[in-house]
Amino acid sequence: MARTKGFEPERALDRAMELFWSRGYEATSLRELLEEMGIGQGSFYGTFGDKHALFLATLDRYREAAEAGAVATLEDGSPKEAIRAVFGGMVDVLAGQEEPRRGCFLANSAVEIAPHDAEVGERISRYLQSLEDAFERTVRRGQATGEIDTRRDPRTLARSLVNNSLGLRVLARTGTDRRTLEDAADAALWPLG
């Protein structure tokens, strides 16, 4: 469809994502979305459908970036250092956000929306599975070179890494200090050996 003068769908999508991420799905009203996105109701419905469809689009946008970032980091260089880098980056983001306690948009949506909404749940599960798969590939790579403890089952270890990463995202929502996040992240790497 033709663009309205001055209306950039990608930018509007990013602004909607920021709002959903800050406030959650339920607490964000259509009126606030229109204001934040700087568009009228007509353009909104024509381009994005409705609030729910817009939410799914923002979730896809975030998920693709998060997945690509983690996978790229995990496939590069020393397996153990790659896993350490993923956790270090996560703590940096969670502890350093301009808006404190914003956490992770996917984890927030998992807790707030996933149980009641199959389309959201399916997207979150797909993300968690791809993160688990990427961790498992990296663990196997590290076990093959002896850099990672071979006594640990790689799938279980990958699940543990996913689980720990989700815990950090909840801790961040409660305003946990950086030092505690770092402690928990360090401990998540202990089983690597």
Next chain:
Amino acid sequence: MARTKGFEPERALDRAMELFWSRGYEATSLRELLEEMGIGQGSFYGTFGDKHALFLATLDRYREAAEAGAVATLEDGSPKEAIRAVFGGMVDVLAGQEEPRRGCFLANSAVEIAPHDAEVGERISRYLQSLEDAFERTVRRGQATGEIDTRRDPRTLARSLVNNSLGLRVLARTGTDRRTLEDAADAALWPLG
């Protein structure tokens, strides 16, 4: 204040908690609360104040029971088995809920509400701190007898246990199968030795 005939505040509080736990804070309307609690608007305001005050009361009720349960389990018997029992019990509850994916009321509230609401945030932080303290006492007890690996810092190990328990509560919201929850819970105990 005098009780309205047939109105039991404790039971009404429990029903409100179930509703908030199932639906979240924002998605639960006052109308639904009144219906679920079986009381009129007058009794509601007279007894509970408003929706927010009621939410805090339900959170306190849940928190006190959760805290007491975990602390009692952790202080009893073998330290390592006590920690295992806490995680085993958590997986049983998370995987076996009549309403699937209901998760944990405290973790759900931490993610949905804590960042925007100091009174909720303070309650969640207090719960997490008391859980961390209880884990730390148990770890120290286990290290003193040699049952738990003494190379691990007890505070860091306690933080890791809290972090892992929070991860499980997010995984449960996404409909993760019992086997995966068990794997992640098993791995949380690896650092105990």
